[in-house]
Amino acid sequence: xxxxxxxxxxxxxxxxxxxxxxxxxxxxxxxxxxxxxxxxxxxxxxxxxxxxxxxxxxxxxxxxxxxxxxxxxxxxxxxxxxxxxxxxxxxxxxxxxxxxxxxxxxxxxxxxxxxxxxxxxxxxxxxxxxxxxxxxxxxxxxxxxxxxxxxxxxxxxxxxxxxxxxxxxxxxxxxxxxxxxxxxxxxxxxxxxxxxxxxxxxxxxxxxxxxxxxxxxxxxxxxxxxxxxxxxxxxxxxxxxxxxxxxxxxxxxxxxxxxxxxxxxxxxxxxxxxxxxxxxxxxxxxxxxxxxxxxxxxxxxxxxxxxxxxxxxxxxxxxxxxxxxxxxxxxxxxxxxxxxxxxxxxxxxxxxxxxxxxxxxxxxxxxxxxxxxxxxxxxxxxxxxxxxxxxxxxxxxxxxxxxxxxxxxxxxxxxxxxxxxxxxxxxxxxxxxxx
Ligand code: IMP
Numbered sequence: 314x315x316x317x318x319x320x321x322x323x324x325x326x327x328x329x330x331x332x333x334x335x336x337x338x339x340x341x342x343x344x345x346x347x348x349x350x351x352x353x354x355x356x357x358x359x360x361x362x363x364x365x366x367x368x369x370x371x372x373x374x375x376x377x378x379x380x381x382x383x384x385x386x387x388x389x390x391x392x393x394x395x396x397x398x399x400x401x402x403x404x405x406x407x408x409x410x411x412x413x414x415x416x417x418x419x420x421x422x423x424x425x426x427x428x429x430x431x432x433x434x435x436x437x438x439x440x441x442x443x444x445x446x447x448x449x450x451x452x453x454x455x456x457x458x459x460x461x462x463x464x465x466x467x468x469x470x471x472x473x474x475x476x477x478x479x480x481x482x483x484x485x486x487x488x489x490x491x492x493x494x495x496x497x498x499x500x501x502x503x504x505x506x507x508x509x510x511x512x513x514x515x516x517x518x519x520x521x522x523x524x525x526x527x528x529x530x531x532x533x534x535x536x537x538x539x540x541x542x543x544x545x546x547x548x549x550x551x552x553x554x555x556x557x558x559x560x561x562x563x564x565x566x567x568x569x570x571x572x573x574x575x576x577x578x579x580x581x582x583x584x585x586x587x588x589x590x591x592x593x594x595x596x597x598x599x600x601x602x603x604x605x606x607x608x609x610x611x612x613x614x615x616x617x618x619x620x621x622x623x624x625x626x627x628x629x630x631x632x633x634x635x636x637x638x639x640x641x642x643x644x645x646x647x648x649x650x651x652x653x654x655x656x657x658x659x660x661x662x663x664x665x666x667x668x669x670x671x672x673x674x675x676x677x678x679x680x681x682x683x684x685x686x687x688x689x690x691x692x693x694x695x696x697x698x699x700x701x702x703x704x705x706x707x708x709x710x711x712x713x714x715x716x717x718x719x720x721x722x723x724x725x726x727x728x729x730x731x732x733x734x735x736x737x738x739x740x741x742x743x744x745x746x747x748x
Contacts, residue, residue: 325583326541328571331548332587332641334557334595335566336621336628338653338736339588340364343380343544345734345741351539352388352531353381356574357564358546359396359429359459361452363622367739373412374622377402378420379544382409387542388418388534390527393425394564394574396459397471398434403516422520423527424472430484431509432491433458439499449560450597452624460563462487471524474517477510484509528576535581543571543582549641557687560599568645587647587730589638591655591720594628596621600687603631603667617657632665632694635727640680642728651734652721656743661699664720668727669693697723705738710747 327346331337344366347353360376366383367373373383377397381387391397406416433455440457441448451457462468467487473480485506492503534541547566550556555567564570572579592613595601605613613619613630620627641647658664669678671691681687700714707713713721713735725731735745 325538326535326543326577326581327584327586328543328545328568328582328645330545330568330571330585330587330641330645330647331566332589332638332645332647332650333548333593334550334601335362335546335548336594336596336619337548337588337590338651339545340366340375340380341653341736341739341741341744342586342588342651342734343542344368344384345744346542347381347387348385349540350381350385350387350542352390352534352541353379354390354392354527354531354541354543354575354577355379355395355546356392356543357394357566357570358562359454359456360398360401361454361456361562361623362546364544364546365622365739368741371412372739373408376405376623378405378409381542381544382414382416382419386419388421388530390421390531390575391423391426392527392575393423394570395423396427396429396456396463396564397422397520398429398454399474399513399516399520401454403519406519416523420523421525421527421530422471422523424470424524425528426471427459427463427468428471428474428513429455429459430469431512432488432495432504433462435501435504436491436494439495439501443499448598450599452597452621454623457563471520474521475524481506481510531575531577535577541577543575543577545571549644550637552644555644555682557599558682558684560597560684584649585645585647586649586651586733587642587645588651588653589633589641590617590653591658592617592633593631593637594619596624596626596628600684600690601629601631602637602670602687602690602692603634603665604629605631609661612661613657616660617654632667632692633724634667634692635724636667636670636678636680638724639678639728642730647730649733650725650728650730651736652724652732653736655717655735656704656737658699658720659703660701662701664697664699665694666697666720666723666727667692668695695723705743707737708745710735710745713745
């Protein structure tokens, strides 16, 4: 078994944060670290996430169930901050059970987590279509509209699934507004409560046994000094407050969201681990200062197999952006970093790092918050010689090629935080822990 104990020393509660625009390889890192952890908690997002885990020559993509499910005995919690599509969750539960994993006393679903219904997915897709050129490029999984229902205080929560009559009444009362929009804004046929309910009925029965008061469960866990890993989905730059708004997701993937999305208080957090790729990717629309439209971009996409785990869309690719990474480190209080997909750079002759932005003829190392400024950024680069060596099988940090170490060194000194882990391939074994 991959030993991560020293990585976890002094940890009680650790947050795993995506430090870019998502798809940083959080699934692999959570899977690795969860072998020594007692609770793994998803705290935001929904089935828009796709956390890929590779083990024993199998590849599994998890959308809702925490990535600790395949490792050790960790209890896996879908926290109150998550929005749950019952149909997607049922499919995932069945896939995991088919692999011989018993979820009894392993999976816990917060009764306060909000539920994604048919009309959330429909509205997500219709709104995107209406945005035309300004489309956000959402995953179409109903995430935004489900959070709108939550914030508008008309959402259906997992706890509501326990009482069919009350559930139908709540859906019915929502349908007045929803159908109004469907008919008058989108020219669509209205939907009926029985249709909505029948679509989820079988799935609801499959997930009911796991619904609980997860906040209380986690408070008890903290009281008995259990170790907890909070698994972020998406990434810091997609955060609804701090990301490249409006081209963001509708939740808070940043460290603050980990507390509100789980009920774990800030003072309980001992470590915040940021995950960054050795380069950058983004799916969907919105600013991406270091995006490449040349052969290097194509090569990153091909070598890194950069296609969305949820939607299959090709990801936009570019050089690592240190201005954005430093911003993510500050936002989240990241005190240690993991560098993923380092091997994807193995055959590049020249590798670049963005060290500053030029905006309006001024050089800055501050990540702007306005979309107008974000769209004007011209990246300032520092070039590095590539190492031209396959690093997949290297298992100690010191054995990495000198040029790779220089690349890592530069990032660390720019950011002021060191890498504890370097991932050199998709498998668990292709991981270097730094002592
Ligand atoms: P939504 O979360 O489906 O509303 O999509 C909003 C934006 O976030 C879009 O640009 C998506 O491509 C992006 N996004 C959502 N989930 C993920 C993810 O797990 N990885 C990367 N990008 C994501």
